[in-house]
Structure formats: C-alpha cells, structure tokens
Amino acid sequence: MRTKQDKLIITILIIYTALILYFLFFGVGRPGAAVGNNEYRFNLIPDLIQLRFPTLSDLKNFRVFDLGNFAGFIPFGLLIPRLYRCKFIRFIPLFFLSILIIETLQMLTYLGSFDINDAIVNSLGASVGFCAYKIGFRFKSIWKELVVTAISIVVLSTAIIGFSELLNKSFTKIEGPVIALNELESNSNLPVDKNLQSFEIGDEKIEPKINVYGSEGDNVEVLTYDFDGKDIVLSLNYGIPDNASDYDGKVVISVDGEEVETYFNKDHASSEFNIDKVNELTITIEGNAKLWDVTFKEMKYWWN
Structure with missing residues (x-):
C-alpha cells in the first residue's frame, strides 16, 4: 500500500x-x-x-x-x-x-x-x-x-x-605553432622569393611577410611537399598583381592527387582550411598568379 x-x-x-x-x-x-x-x-x-x-x-x-x-x-x-x-x-x-x-x-x-x-x-x-x-x-x-x-x-x-x-x-587534436611552407623541402626547383617585394592587387598594396610563390605568362609551377599522413591547417593568400601582362592565372591545391581547393579570380583571396591525413600536398601555380604568406599548423594531441 x-x-x-x-x-x-x-x-x-x-x-x-x-x-x-x-x-x-x-x-x-x-x-x-x-x-x-x-x-x-x-x-x-x-x-x-x-x-x-x-x-x-x-x-x-x-x-x-x-x-x-x-x-x-x-x-x-x-x-x-x-x-x-x-x-x-x-x-x-x-x-x-x-x-x-x-x-x-x-x-x-x-x-x-x-x-x-x-x-x-x-x-x-x-x-x-x-x-x-x-x-x-x-x-x-x-x-x-x-x-x-x-x-x-x-x-x-x-x-x-x-x-x-x-x-x-x-582525444581532440589542437593546433600546433605556425610554420612557413618554405621551411619544408619541396621537389620543385621554384625558388622562394626572399626579397618579399610589395605589389598591388585591386589597388590594394600587398606586403608579404613570410614567403612569395608565383609564375608568369604561360608558365606552370608545381610544388610538392610530404607530410607523412599529418592533419594540418593550411593558410594562404592568392591574387594576380595589377601590373601582370594579363589577369589569367590559377592556383590548385591537391592532396594525394585529389583537388581540394582552386583559386582563379583576379581579386585578393585569403583562405584557411583543414586537411586531414595529408601524405602529399601539391600546389600548382599557373599564369600570373601569386601565393604569399603560405603557412601551415599541424593538428595533434596535446600529449604529442
């Protein structure tokens, strides 16, 4: 009861x-x-x-x-x-x-x-x-x-x-320190512009602080980096300078042979994105495109 x-x-x-x-x-x-x-x-x-x-x-x-x-x-x-x-x-x-x-x-x-x-x-x-x-x-x-x-x-x-x-x-990965991409070895002979000269894109003055990559005219430059399966956060800036002979240019970011990002407009673009389990990172630069201040951060566990 x-x-x-x-x-x-x-x-x-x-x-x-x-x-x-x-x-x-x-x-x-x-x-x-x-x-x-x-x-x-x-x-x-x-x-x-x-x-x-x-x-x-x-x-x-x-x-x-x-x-x-x-x-x-x-x-x-x-x-x-x-x-x-x-x-x-x-x-x-x-x-x-x-x-x-x-x-x-x-x-x-x-x-x-x-x-x-x-x-x-x-x-x-x-x-x-x-x-x-x-x-x-x-x-x-x-x-x-x-x-x-x-x-x-x-x-x-x-x-x-x-x-x-x-x-x-x-069990949650955190961002490591910022590392300049040019600190890694590449299979390309494309030299990194160490002068870091300024240029204009859309009448905006660009002053690179870390690195500059680029091509001219009909050239195609390919950079390949090995990351041994790491998870990374890639950051970059893209654009075509105002003084280029034409505004034809493109940058393609590929991971293990698969395209993940493409930039092909004239305007200045800044991008940061996560890429998991990267073995081989390939950056293809065509025409008059420029990349600058390209960096990455490794994602890893705090106990690593």
Missing part, C-alpha cells in the same frame, strides 16, 4: 516527466522546425562524452544545452528508486532503453533527432541521481539525507564532467 510520501513522489515524478517530455518534443521551437522536414536525422555512433564545465560566456548566452541534458535527468535517478527498490545494474539499462525509445519518437515525428550521445548524457545524469540517493538514504534524519544527497550530486557531477573534459582534451 502506497504511503502519502509515495503518492507525493509519484505526483512529482509525473509532473516532472511531463515537463521533460514537453521540452523534448515541443520546446525550443521544435514544431516549427519540423514543418517541411521529411528527413530522419540520427547519429548512431557515439562520440566522446559531450560534457564540459560552462564558461562565463556560455552562461551569459545560455549555451548550456549539453549540461542541461545531464542535469535535467538527475531527478529521475533520485525519484524512481524511492518508488521501486532496484539495483543500479537493473535501473540504468531500463532507463537507457526508455531514453532510446524517446529519441526514436523524436526522430520519427521530425520533432528532433535520434542522437546516441544525448542518450548517454541523459543516462549519466540519472546515474548520478541514483548513486546520490543510495548514499543519502542511509541517514535517518531527513535533513541529513537531503544535505548528503545534494553534496553527493555536486561531487559526482563534478567528477563526471571533469573526467569528460579530460577525455575530450586527450
């Missing part, structure tokens, strides 16, 4: 569940976004745990969605075990299955997407609530139980988010 306390907990659980379901299916403009959408959106491959401590900028601009996905499900771990005595090994698989069903409904109704990462973060939140409840309920005094449970939530949440940040940083 249910006690008054159980009935109160059931009422709170029903109301809270309704609020969560409303947010999941009708919050943040989901119905409007679903209009005209006829494609299922899903992510079946889990990434690293998408949790991190919010910065002041996140709090100011309300960018705490992932943290909300975590904290919003802690109450389920607190309330459900009070009604149904169960062990963690039974509770969390059933809870995870329930979240998967909700994620599937979001996808099928076009009111969201199926995201395995969300299901994992939701379940972590419920796990924190469950463990905090198990720690706190041992105390007979209701006030001691509440205090210990609250402290347990803070400690466990901090530990999980901290571990998530450490894991993410350990």
Whole structure:
C-alpha cells in the first residue's frame, strides 16, 4: 500500500516527466522546425562524452544545452528508486532503453533527432541521481539525507564532467605553432622569393611577410611537399598583381592527387582550411598568379 510520501513522489515524478517530455518534443521551437522536414536525422555512433564545465560566456548566452541534458535527468535517478527498490545494474539499462525509445519518437515525428550521445548524457545524469540517493538514504534524519544527497550530486557531477573534459582534451587534436611552407623541402626547383617585394592587387598594396610563390605568362609551377599522413591547417593568400601582362592565372591545391581547393579570380583571396591525413600536398601555380604568406599548423594531441 502506497504511503502519502509515495503518492507525493509519484505526483512529482509525473509532473516532472511531463515537463521533460514537453521540452523534448515541443520546446525550443521544435514544431516549427519540423514543418517541411521529411528527413530522419540520427547519429548512431557515439562520440566522446559531450560534457564540459560552462564558461562565463556560455552562461551569459545560455549555451548550456549539453549540461542541461545531464542535469535535467538527475531527478529521475533520485525519484524512481524511492518508488521501486532496484539495483543500479537493473535501473540504468531500463532507463537507457526508455531514453532510446524517446529519441526514436523524436526522430520519427521530425520533432528532433535520434542522437546516441544525448542518450548517454541523459543516462549519466540519472546515474548520478541514483548513486546520490543510495548514499543519502542511509541517514535517518531527513535533513541529513537531503544535505548528503545534494553534496553527493555536486561531487559526482563534478567528477563526471571533469573526467569528460579530460577525455575530450586527450582525444581532440589542437593546433600546433605556425610554420612557413618554405621551411619544408619541396621537389620543385621554384625558388622562394626572399626579397618579399610589395605589389598591388585591386589597388590594394600587398606586403608579404613570410614567403612569395608565383609564375608568369604561360608558365606552370608545381610544388610538392610530404607530410607523412599529418592533419594540418593550411593558410594562404592568392591574387594576380595589377601590373601582370594579363589577369589569367590559377592556383590548385591537391592532396594525394585529389583537388581540394582552386583559386582563379583576379581579386585578393585569403583562405584557411583543414586537411586531414595529408601524405602529399601539391600546389600548382599557373599564369600570373601569386601565393604569399603560405603557412601551415599541424593538428595533434596535446600529449604529442
């Protein structure tokens, strides 16, 4: 027979569940976004745990969605075990299955997407609530139980988010120092212009600071560099000088024989883009095109 306390907990659980379901299916403009959408959106491959401590900028601009996905499900771990005595090994698989069903409904109704990462973060939140409840309920005094449970939530949440940040940083590549392209050896005999003389493009004075590559007339210059499978961020500037005999020129960036970027207009263009797993980088310069201040940064793990 249910006690008054159980009935109160059931009422709170029903109301809270309704609020969560409303947010999941009708919050943040989901119905409007679903209009005209006829494609299922899903992510079946889990990434690293998408949790991190919010910065002041996140709090100011309300960018705490992932943290909300975590904290919003802690109450389920607190309330459900009070009604149904169960062990963690039974509770969390059933809870995870329930979240998967909700994620599937979001996808099928076009009111969201199926995201395995969300299901994992939701379940972590419920796990924190469950463990905090198990720690706190041992105390007979209701006030001691509440205090210990609250402290347990803070400690466990901090530990999980901290571990998530450490894991993410350990397996996320970061940019290394800027390196001039001319510091690498090329198979081309094309000399690098070390004078770095200024020139004009579109009446704008260009003053290279690192390097200059170019060709003239009908010439075609090809530079090839070996990167041994590295992930890099390539930066460059392109243009055709105003004093060129004509404005015909082109630069093609290829990686392992596949073209990834092409520049062929007269105007000055600056570009920076990521290239993954580069073995051979080839730069083809045609006509009166010029490249200058060409650099790269290697992407690597902090522990490298």
